[in-house]
Amino acid sequence: MSIDPAAAAHAADADAADAPAAQDALARHGLVLRTLAPLSRGVDGADPARAEHPAHVRHTAAVEKGFYEEVPQGAAADQDLGVSADDAKVLRGVYLAADDPARREPVGTFVDWTSRLTTSPGAELPVWMISNVTVSPGHRRRGILRGMMTASLEEAVAAGMPVAALTASEATIYGRFGFGPACTGRSVRVDVRGDVVLAADAAGRPDEDAGTVLREDPRELAGVVEALHDRVRRGTPGSVHRPTGHVIRWEDRSAAKNDGRGSGLFAAVHRDADGAVQGVALYRFDGWEKEPATVSVEVFLAATDAAARQLWRYLTRLDLIERLRMTRCPDDGGLEQVLADRRRVRTKSVWDDLYLRVLDVPACLGGRGYAPEVAGEAVLAVADAAGHAAGTWRLRVADGAGRAERLADDARADLALDVAHLSAVWLGGVRAGALVRAGVVDEREPGAAARLDALLAPAAAVHLLTGF
Numbered sequence: 001m002s003i004d005p006a007a008a009a010h011a012a013d014a015d016a017a018d019a020p021a022a023q024d025a026l027a028r029h030g031l032v033l034r035t036l037a038p039l040s041r042g043v044d045g046a047d048p049a050r051a052e053h054p055a056h057v058r059h060t061a062a063v064e065k066g067f068y069e070e071v072p073q074g075a076a077a078d079q080d081l082g083v084s085a086d087d088a089k090v091l092r093g094v095y096l097a098a099d100d101p102a103r104r105e106p107v108g109t110f111v112d113w114t115s116r117l118t119t120s121p122g123a124e125l126p127v128w129m130i131s132n133v134t135v136s137p138g139h140r141r142r143g144i145l146r147g148m149m150t151a152s153l154e155e156a157v158a159a160g161m162p163v164a165a166l167t168a169s170e171a172t173i174y175g176r177f178g179f180g181p182a183c184t185g186r187s188v189r190v191d192v193r194g195d196v197v198l199a200a201d202a203a204g205r206p207d208e209d210a211g212t213v214l215r216e217d218p219r220e221l222a223g224v225v226e227a228l229h230d231r232v233r234r235g236t237p238g239s240v241h242r243p244t245g246h247v248i249r250w251e252d253r254s255a256a257k258n259d260g261r262g263s264g265l266f267a268a269v270h271r272d273a274d275g276a277v278q279g280v281a282l283y284r285f286d287g288w289e290k291e292p293a294t295v296s297v298e299v300f301l302a303a304t305d306a307a308a309r310q311l312w313r314y315l316t317r318l319d320l321i322e323r324l325r326m327t328r329c330p331d332d333g334g335l336e337q338v339l340a341d342r343r344r345v346r347t348k349s350v351w352d353d354l355y356l357r358v359l360d361v362p363a364c365l366g367g368r369g370y371a372p373e374v375a376g377e378a379v380l381a382v383a384d385a386a387g388h389a390a391g392t393w394r395l396r397v398a399d400g401a402g403r404a405e406r407l408a409d410d411a412r413a414d415l416a417l418d419v420a421h422l423s424a425v426w427l428g429g430v431r432a433g434a435l436v437r438a439g440v441v442d443e444r445e446p447g448a449a450a451r452l453d454a455l456l457a458p459a460a461a462v463h464l465l466t467g468f
């Protein structure tokens with residue numbers, strides 16, 4: 001038997017994960033959970049070589065097939081490995097026990113890595129990010145997702161991570177693992193036929209020192225969008241530090257499109273009177289075949305209200321364009337207020353966007369800001385099937401800060417709720433009162449949900465700027 005040097009090199013990378021309970025459950029189906037070591041770039045910064053990491057390449061292929069996507073080839077595959085290295089992604093895979101990860105694709109995939117989550121303007125916590133969850137059609141409903149999730153969350157807790165995050169393909173999958181939807185996203189269409197007037201202009205309050213908006217080439221804006229995103233996301237609860245894949249898209253460098261030579265993305269860059277970049281919209285034309293003539297706004301970032309208004313003036317006045325499409329528009333009604341005619345904005349869809357999973361209750365409740373004028377306390381009895389957040393906790397809020405302490409399990413609680421619901425209300429984007437009315441949270445003291453909502457009210461709309 002000949003030895004494939006690439007497979008041999010990889011064998012050291014792929015180890016059975018140290019998660020005995022999950023392994024036992026999978027072993028009953030002849031399966032094993034393995035973790036592939038994170039990749040690193042070469043000394044010269046080069047993408048990791050595909051030939052040296054066949055198990056990672058096969059794992060990535062399984063993910064793409066799991067979402068019915070094309071498997072990246074050549075330079076695009078190299079770029080994917082580079083992204084994985086930059087984010088220090090941990091690839092978990094469930095394999096048939098006899099299979100060599102370097103030669104066979106896993107039947108289950110799961111990727112996690114650490115990032116930073118804005119919890120309130122100016123405050124952030126480390127976050128355990130989860131993505132690329134797939135199970136091959138022939139192996140569904142045998143506990144593969146459960147095994148991977150259990151192992152991943154146990155590792156997150158062991159690493160001291162306070163919270164985990166994901167975005168979900170279906171709303172019914174992750175509640176059982178303690179995840180709750182913490183904010184919604186929405187896509188909108190804006191009718192820009194004729195003269196579009198901004199509300200501020202109609203009110204005779206045009207922006208003074210409005211700066212300039214110039215059309216620029218995203219490929220010549222290295223680092224600019226990334227830096228702006230970082231400023232904006234630090235003020236946006238529910239947003240995470242940019243995943244590297246987004247930086248590549250922002251700079252139109254994706255090797256999967258047009259061999260990395262650019263894909264027709266435009267940048268509108270707002271600079272203030274001092275020349276500092278305060279806003280960027282990235283957009284592309286949907287083509288002359290499409291009616292009405294449409295521009296898709298793929299990214300909209302504004303660090304100031306004036307920059308946002310200037311970008312909307314620019315976008316709504318693009319010649320020959322009749323409609324703007326925008327996904328991941330904040331679901332706070334803000335855009336409707338910007339335009340004099342709010343009916344130009346039509347919400348196309350609204351979805352449960354960021355799912356959070358509290359792992360450490362004191363770290364989460366103490367790791368966000370609170371309005372300085374609110375003070376009070378709430379005792380929460382939290383149920384958690386996995387045990388991580390279970391217990392009765394007293395949150396005390398005063399002087400803009402919160403502190404949570406564990407009480408005896410049988411201490412009298414104001415509200416009893418599952419960790420998925422605590423995770424949903426934590427940042428203030430979902431109201432506990434709505435969950436009580438829905439019959440899923442138990443209000444044990446009259447008015448307790450309204451009091452908790454007042455304590456948790458967010459200082460800015462909870463919104464996920466970048467999917468992951």
Ligand SMILES: CC(=O)SCCNC(=O)CCNC(=O)[C@H](O)C(C)(C)COP(=O)(O)OP(=O)(O)OC[C@H]1O[C@@H](n2cnc3c(N)ncnc32)[C@H](O)[C@@H]1OP(=O)(O)O
Binds near residue numbers: 132142143145
């Ligand atoms: C973060 C992300 O990446 S989101 C993307 C998720 N992936 C996809 O949507 C790709 C297509 N779907 C799949 O690959 C699979 O069906 C998965 C990953 C959703 C589920 O994988 P499976 O291995 O079949 O799940 P598993 O057998 O571990 O089920 C665990 C539990 O979740 C439940 N469950 C699994 N899938 C679903 C679903 N789509 N809807 C509702 N419940 C579900 C199971 O019934 C089971 O419940 P129980 O333990 O309480 O009895």
